[in-house]
Amino acid sequence: MNVTEALTQRTSIRQFKATPVPQNVLDEIIDAALNAPSSSNTQAYRIAVATDDVCDSIRNELSNKFSKASKIKRMPMPLKIVKGLTSGVLPDGDFNPNIAYPKELKQRSVDCGMGLYQTLGIERHDHRARERQMQRNFEFFDAPVAIFLFIHEKMGVYGALDSGIFLQSLMLAATERGLGTCAQGALGVWGSPVRRHFQVEKDYKLICGLSLGYPDEHVVNDYRPVKRTRSEVQFSTKAGAVQPVRA
Ligand SMILES: Cc1cc2nc3c(=O)[nH]c(=O)nc-3n(C[C@H](O)[C@H](O)[C@H](O)COP(=O)(O)O)c2cc1C
Incomplete structure (x- = not known):
């Protein structure tokens, strides 16, 4: 597969097979991605790679948080506020996803x-079904691997830029x-489950996650x-702005 083929074939996968990803394949992918360019070669990102029991444990924690938070959202005031503040479901990620x-x-x-939602046959006003689909994010769409991406807090937009190139x-x-992947900002909503399982240095902030595994045959x-098309993303040139080049 050449680069253009990989670019066109990659698409977000939201249903994975349970088939595990061999450790050597996982290592190869990470090693290949570490060739990515970065600001002054700083590579200001770190990853937490969750597989097996660790992956399942984080999956359960995140999914439970989502379930609880959804139930609380449906409660009447002021119970909603009380429960929201006392149930450990307030977002504790490092960046505001909203x-x-x-x-x-x-x-x-x-x-x-x-x-x-249309692809999944979910009606526009079927909030429960939409919520259930949202929850699939926190179940990593059944993927056997979840990778959490962190950036150094002092690197600002350059850290985000570098980590984005690495992610792609x-x-x-x-x-x-x-293999299939789905980059997920949703996996940055709660940081505590991944921090409980990995020794994340405090300067590193969780920017997003990635589910990874073999794609399932699912609609x-x-x-x-x-x-967007090329013409939608390209700014037009300004007429008459070109200055004559002095010899
Ligand atoms: C930084 C980032 C965050 C994303 N967050 C989510 C997410 O939380 N849940 C999800 O299902 N897809 C997420 N996506 C996938 C996008 O929805 C997807 O890339 C976009 O719709 C284009 O579709 P494609 O990846 O199939 O080309 C995210 C993608 C990126 C790059």
């Missing part, structure tokens, strides 16, 4: 969610080996959101 998207981008995000490199190396994996 970004108010600007209008121009909001529509794309809505279309993306709607497209996914991981996903492409996985695609080449017949959800057929979903292909519409990408």
Whole structure:
């Protein structure tokens, strides 16, 4: 598979087989991704790779937090506030995942969610089914591996940029080996379960997670959101802005 083939074949996978990923394959993918470029070669990111019992334990913790938080959201006031504050379900991740998207981008995000629900046959107003699908994030879509990505807090946007390049490199190396992936901002909502299982240095902040495994034959994996075209992302040149080059 060449790079362009990997780029076009990679798509977010949201239902995995239980088949374990051999340790040597996992190591190969990570080693390949570590070739990614980074600001001054700092590689200001770290990962926590959860497999086997550790993966299952974090999966259970996150999924329970999500279930509890969803139940509390449906409670009447003021019980909702009391339970919310006392049940250990308040988000304790390092970044706020609730970004108010600007209008121009909001529509794309809505279309993306709607497209996914349509693929799954979930009606627009079926909140329970949508909630259940959201919960699948915290179950890692049944993947046997979950990777949590951390960035150094002092590196600002460059840490995020570097880690993003690394993340895509991981996903492409996985695609080449017949594996599926789903990058998940949702896995940054609660940080305590992964910090309980891994020795995460305090300067490193959880930015997102990645589920990884062999794709299952499931309709959800057929979903292909519409990408922007080249002309949509390229700014037009300004007429008359080119200055004559002095000899
Ligand atoms: C940083 C990042 C965070 C994401 N978070 C989630 C998530 O929490 N849950 C999810 O199902 N997909 C998540 N995705 C996957 C995107 O929805 C997906 O990449 C996008 O819709 C384009 O689809 P494609 O990956 O199939 O090309 C995330 C992707 C990225 C890069």
